[in-house]
Amino acid sequence: MQETRKRFGISRKALATGVAAALLISGVGAVSASASSKKPAKKPAATKPAAAKEIYDFYNPKCPSKPTTLRIATPIILEVAGAVEQQIADDFMKACPDVKVQFIAIPSNDLPQKLTTMAIGGNMPDMYVHFTSFTGKALQMRVFEDLIPLLGKDYMSGWDPMFFEESVMNGKMMFAPWVGIPTAILYRKDLWAAAGNPAFPKTWDEFLAVAKKLTVDTDKDGKIDQYGWAIVGTPNGSGQGRFSQVVRNSGGYNYRETDAGKWESGAMTKGYLDALTLYQNAVKEGVVPPGYTSTGYPEASAQIANGKAVMMVTGPHSMGIIMKANPALDGKLAGFPMPTNNGAKPVTTLGNLGYAVAKSGKNKPLCIEYIKFQLSTKYQLAYNKIEWRLPSRLKAQKDPQVTGGMAQGFVDALKGGLWTEPTASFNGSIVKVDYEAYSEAFQGKKTPEQIQKEADAKIKKVIADNS
């Protein structure tokens, strides 16, 4: 947690004080109130708490005087929530008939390479979807426009501070937070009940024990057909992100920036070792469905959908995706905060995303109109409804639709605190070291200690190569 706190500390200092004050005040009453209140010393004494009020329940955009095309690069349009994104665009075009919103649909696998190519070719779209995982790259390419002056400081106060903070680097707002997906443990309520409603695990050992309890032969044919944990074990970002969650919730980290501004490996931390051990034991104990190394997100969520597995480390959006596959699960899904080890506080990631405005764009004022329109409470709730993603704006967050029901556990997960992946330019190489490490753990030939040592050497080498 230290390094993230430090990073926010720096960025906050760099912010205009007024913005900082506004955002901190607005934290009161937000779902993330307790998370942001972890630094009470920095909290300014008092100004008007009314600042938290959403300005635009429905924003009426100012239309341009001449026909304009707004190009937006997005992978969302191809996913379940694409319907909402399209609806917003259609409504916007209705409000401003001279504007043509044109989506450049990019499968998320291809997003980094397409955006890079466009940026290098000097042909960025007006806006693009920014994921937190893209932050390091965006910083290196310097392709984004700072949104704080464009949106105005008043507008900043409408954001949940956690969302806001994550979008700001070195005092510049890289993207306009739209929705988030706090990671927690998603589980099948019905299957949980069938196992006699065990207590929610507080430690990873308990988690493994519960997973074992949930691993059963339901039809008594002598063959296990329900597993405790739908582990995502593919060697990619989606597997590594989940592994990192376990590492962080065991008090460890993979690498971080020291106070001296240098990078250091965290692979030798107890938490990193614990995570590797957990992954290895989960396989040994047989609580994960076969095929864990090639189980990516789509496969794992399918396992939950068809009852092959009960728990999954993921965000609330998975409920939308799982229910798309199995609508009968309405009301039968829920989440609880991550277990921890070594006395660590449960922490989570926000999985924040939103539109970024390209620096090279020619329609920046219109982009701003579009962003305000798109972040209207109405659409925040529409997105939430279809995929359970947490809206970024405080007003929308207060709606009972958001906090109630199946998403409750995920909102609770935020109370522990937040961490963000470090944004070193070589982050991709570290991600790779991580996924190679847990892949090794799955293979079971090396002990977690051996794997940990190898990972440590690799991380140190990556850091050395890049300094």
Add this chain to the structure above:
Amino acid sequence: MNQSKQKTGFMTNKKNNQFVTRIASYGILLTMTFLIIVPVLWMISTSLKSEDAIWDTPIEIIPSEPTLHNFKNLWSTHPFLQYLENSLIVVCSSTLISVAISTFAGYGISRFKFRGRGMYMSFLLATQLFPSIMLLIPYYKIFMTLGLIDNITALVITYVSFTIPFCTWMMRGYFAGISKDLDQAASIDGAGRIRVFTSVILPIAWPGVAATAIYAFIAGWNEYLFAMAFINTDTHKTVSLGIGQLIGEYRILWGELMAGALYALIPMAVIFIFFNRYLVSGLSAGAVKE
């Protein structure tokens, strides 16, 4: 030794051999057919399943409730016909250009001694040795300068550049197998170089041209990486881009993906079967005397 006895022994031996060869041939062909047909049938089976049937366990080999939903849905949610049209335009143009240029080049290299001939072949080869992922950015810059981004012309040019080296090498190999006596005979009759080529050599080289064209066609039809980089607008997309869109971060629409792959297969299969007939008919014409 009794010569006739040896001969009969040889004959039965030969017959046996032939029999064994036949059995072995069919054995191999059937094994291969099995390995190929099973995944294809599995694709068809998957394309006929509904989303939840796909994730059902134990899996259904033959869908119990087959549905054409995926095939229909693909047409209604994506301009798939437009994708097909774009692909056909891009790939037919690039195939035509590439095969024409390469047939010329292949003939030139196989027939004429000119300075730099050896280098030329190495150069063509060298273009195939650089990882294509690193070509992406310079290509993008070139097309950006030419104003061809989001234009299918960029894809035509790209695919021509990808297929020329292989096509040239293939045609050269093919021409090398055609006796030079034919050229010379025609030359003596007074025909010019180009006429010799177009009226004497090209007709015999038809199987080679057909094979090369099929290669160029398929390479273009299935290309994804560069199409992904160059094309933005939905109405300019090719079929392979359309299919790639179905591979999402959170879910892979297996049914639609397979339906899309089958749609994409149809024009190719038609063209392939059509050319394949020429390949076969070219067999007799291609048997050139030494």
Add this chain to the structure above:
Amino acid sequence: MRSAFAKRESRSGYIFAGPAALFMFALVVYPMAYGIFISTQKTNLIDEWEFVGAKYYLQLISDSEFFSTLGTTGLFAALVVAGNMIIGLLLAVIVNQKIPLANFFKVILMLPWLFPETVVGLIWKWIFSPLFGLLNHALMSFNLIETETDILGRENTAFAGVVFVCIWKGYPIVMLMMMAGMKNIPQERYEAASIDGANKWQQFRHITIPGLRPIILVAVILETAWWFKHFTIIWLMTGGGPAGRTEVVSIEIYLQAFTNFNFGRAAAESVIILLILLVASFIYSRVLRDESE
């Protein structure tokens, strides 16, 4: 007289070979020069350029992991090329016999070539999938295995699985090249050999193979280049895993360039591959040419 002939020869050569050369020159020389240039730069390719000389090359030469990636790639390419050549040649010979249904098989055998690599990679991943896959289902229903096995998830089977799929996808083009090449071998040679009492194997060794030598050379060189650089199928099936067991050099380059933004290093790796493949094709052409002379 002689020099006039040579002149005409050479002019005809330029006329025929010129268009291809011009086209390729424009579209390949610049990108390759660009690649070589950025291999000496620390750059984001937009506004950050810093000359670092041979830094990335030195880094790579001393990087044991890069060498192991090269080793994996070499083994992968060798197996796939060998598999493609053997199966492609064998099938070409078989369907070239005048046997019933040869044309039918010809079409079937070409099918894998018609599918996009993305579809091939995904469909096999799907077939290999332990829970939802056809293969495990079949093996289990025939009681060949007790529990699901994760072919792409185990170190010892993942590599074999990927190689298998790449051969599945790759042999048809070799088969086609061989078929096209065989059409140029005069039928009389076989007839003559047959009268002389040569069996099928002898005919194959002494007529087919020598007749195909030029096309085999082309096939081996290009196949090596293609599979050494191959990306899509492996990326989709294993992403380089498990534990780096199927990580080929194209995956490394992709990750360096597009997830790490280390374009300099990615370009240096590409140049090294270019050099390796140049040497390999030089050796191939020497070996195969010497044999034929």
